[in-house]
Amino acid sequence: MGNISVxxxxxxxxxxxxxxxxxxxxxxxxxxxxxxxxGFVHRGLESLIAKKDYNEMVYVAERTCGxxxxxxxxxxxxxVEKIMNIEIPDRxxxxxxxxxxxxxxHSHLLWxxxxxxxxxxxxxxxxxxxIREQVLDMIEESTGGRVIFxxxxxxxxxxxxxxxxxxxxxEKLGEVEDQVIAVRKNFLYDKTVQLRLRGVGVLTKxxxxxxxxxxxxxxxxxxxxxxxxxxxxxxxxxEFEPITSNEGxxxxxxxxxxDEILQSIDxxxxxxxxxxxxxxFVPVKGNPNGEYFMRIxxxxxxxVYYVKGSGKPYLNRLRIRTPTFAxxxxxxxxxxxxxxxxxxxLILTIDPCISCTER
Amino acid sequence: xxxxxxxxxxxxxxxxxxxxxxxxPEEPAVYPERMRGRIVIDIDQCISCGLCVRSxxxxxxxxDKNEGTWTINRFDCIACGYCASKCPKKCLKLIPGYQKPGxxxxxxxxxxxxxxxxxxxxxxxxxxxxxxxxxKAAKExxxxxxxxxxxxxxxxxxxxxxxxxxxxxxxxxxxxxxxxAEKSAE
Numbered sequence: 001m002g003n004i005s006v007x008x009x010x011x012x013x014x015x016x017x018x019x020x021x022x023x024x025x026x027x028x029x030x031x032x033x034x035x036x037x038x039g040f041v042h043r044g045l046e047s048l049i050a051k052k053d054y055n056e057m058v059y060v061a062e063r064t065c066g067x068x069x070x071x072x073x074x075x076x077x078x079x080v081e082k083i084m085n086i087e088i089p090d091r092x093x094x095x096x097x098x099x100x101x102x103x104x105x106h107s108h109l110l111w112x113x114x115x116x117x118x119x120x121x122x123x124x125x126x127x128x129x130x131i132r133e134q135v136l137d138m139i140e141e142s143t144g145g146r147v148i149f150x151x152x153x154x155x156x157x158x159x160x161x162x163x164x165x166x167x168x169x170x171e172k173l174g175e176v177e178d179q180v181i182a183v184r185k186n187f188l189y190d191k192t193v194q195l196r197l198r199g200v201g202v203l204t205k206x207x208x209x210x211x212x213x214x215x216x217x218x219x220x221x222x223x224x225x226x227x228x229x230x231x232x233x234x235x236x237x238x239e240f241e242p243i244t245s246n247e248g249x250x251x252x253x254x255x256x257x258x259d260e261i262l263q264s265i266d267x268x269x270x271x272x273x274x275x276x277x278x279x280x281f282v283p284v285k286g287n288p289n290g291e292y293f294m295r296i297x298x299x300x301x302x303x304v305y306y307v308k309g310s311g312k313p314y315l316n317r318l319r320i321r322t323p324t325f326a327x328x329x330x331x332x333x334x335x336x337x338x339x340x341x342x343x344x345x346l347i348l349t350i351d352p353c354i355s356c357t358e359r
Numbered sequence: 360x361x362x363x364x365x366x367x368x369x370x371x372x373x374x375x376x377x378x379x380x381x382x383x384p385e386e387p388a389v390y391p392e393r394m395r396g397r398i399v400i401d402i403d404q405c406i407s408c409g410l411c412v413r414s415x416x417x418x419x420x421x422x423d424k425n426e427g428t429w430t431i432n433r434f435d436c437i438a439c440g441y442c443a444s445k446c447p448k449k450c451l452k453l454i455p456g457y458q459k460p461g462x463x464x465x466x467x468x469x470x471x472x473x474x475x476x477x478x479x480x481x482x483x484x485x486x487x488x489x490x491x492x493x494x495k496a497a498k499e500x501x502x503x504x505x506x507x508x509x510x511x512x513x514x515x516x517x518x519x520x521x522x523x524x525x526x527x528x529x530x531x532x533x534x535x536x537x538x539x540a541e542k543s544a545e
Contacts, residue, residue, distance in 0.1 A: 056416040059439045123370060130379055137391075144395040144453070150439045158444065159393065186365040 107299035156281025215301020
């Protein structure tokens with residue numbers, strides 16, 4: 001038996017963009033146990049329902065996270081719409097789906113860059129973010145914001161994409177696709193990347209199931225969980241299969257996310273081909289009275305929005321469960337038995353979004 | 360299957376191609392048309408209804424109807440555009456381009472021009488006169504209708520009814536034959 005010591009990791013660490021603290025129990029160079037603690041960036045967004053009415057809360061819900069902002073707004077808005085029995089126009093459903101997939105693309109490209117940075121591949125990091133920039137440009141051109149979209153409202157969407165814009169985006173998506181395919185080759189077939197990721201932090205399907213892993217983290221371990229198959233938004237009309245892998249290591253997680261970028265491009269193309277004409281929103285009267293659980297697929301996994309209203313403009317309760325929160329037990333499991341040098345990579349492979357988690 | 364030097368082609372291409380970044384301060388940034396940069400107001404169109412004040416999520420707008428001012432704390436504004444979507448006169452607008460940075464949080468106040476204020480005061484006076492005239496006409500009509508039935512019963516309370524309350528004045532109208540009640544109605 002070697003020397004056992006406890007090494008604090010975070011909340012300030014070069015690999016972490018956001019604060020999370022882990023107490024790593026280490027025997028020589030191996031991690032035996034990891035104890036996470038969160039709570040460094042709690043902002044109390046959920047309690048703002050007492051001060052903002054349900055329409056203003058759309059903007060608050062969106063600001064839960066800086067990366068998956070559109071998904072948070074969409075999840076909240078759809079929950080309120082379900083409570084109020086609002087049937088939104090088809091065009092709004094398709095536009096939401098397109099924006100959601102653009103948001104997923106930019107989130108995954110950001111993550112790929114961070115991963116490349118974590119294993120010391122700086123030029124690949126910059127290249128990934130360079131591709132992401134084109135997606136951000138599309139988002140800014142269509143919504144007016146690069147990160148915070150602010151196009152959702154209860155009853156539909158506020159901005160439209162005309163035919164010329166859709167054609168332009170379709171062309172641009174082709175360029176992005178070529179670049180992603182080139183980068184994919186580099187991530188999946190490069191010897192240096194493989195040496196760093198293969199067999200690191202393996203999580204079996206049974207473990208992932210028992211620990212309730214969500215999103216690409218769970219899918220890389222073979223769990224075909226994807227909330228998009230529930231068919232919210234326009235996903236019910238589109239054809240796709242959840243991307244899974246059976247290996248469950250860091251490499252599989254990387255592979256799942258790259259393939260999801262290509263899947264998103266395909267979904268956007270399908271949605272662009274089928275988008276119907278029509279109104280952008282329906283007028284909304286009254287206040288939400290009732291409760292609803294909305295489950296949507298964020299770039300990082302399944303997010304749950306619980307909304308409860310009692311016929312007043314101010315809601316009674318808003319509760320958000322984010323994917324990173326669900327993936328933390330899985331992360332601690334993968335850390336057991338890992339080399340100390342692999343800890344930063346393992347933390348990155350769940351795509352941690354701590355601000356989301358703490359709301 | 361793994362190979363070496365996958366990235367070399369991309370790297371060489373990047374070496375000889377133009378940079379994707381811009382030489383920003385020298386080369387001005389181009390913003391898309393829809394960009395939610397900052398909020399501007401066409402203050403002379405504003406009717407000081409206060410819908411923007413009530414809709415603003417961070418509560419950064421204040422409106423003073425009497426002074427004819429519209430004040431925004433731009434450092435609290437989140438550029439969501441909700442106020443612009445609520446504005447009935449469409450005088451609020453989000454335009455591309457960021458606001459200037461500053462050293463301290465300061466509110467900016469916009470004043471309506473003197474001509475607009477003058478016109479508004481005139482209009483308000485006209486409206487008040489019109490309302491008073493309408494009120495008087497209604498009262499006279501009611502008094503004429505009630506004259507036959509309640510003519511002989513002067514009520515002391517009728518004279519005490521405040522003139523500013525149209526309902527109370529209308530209630531008092533059946534007893535309006537007394538000189539005191541007529542005086543108060545005027």
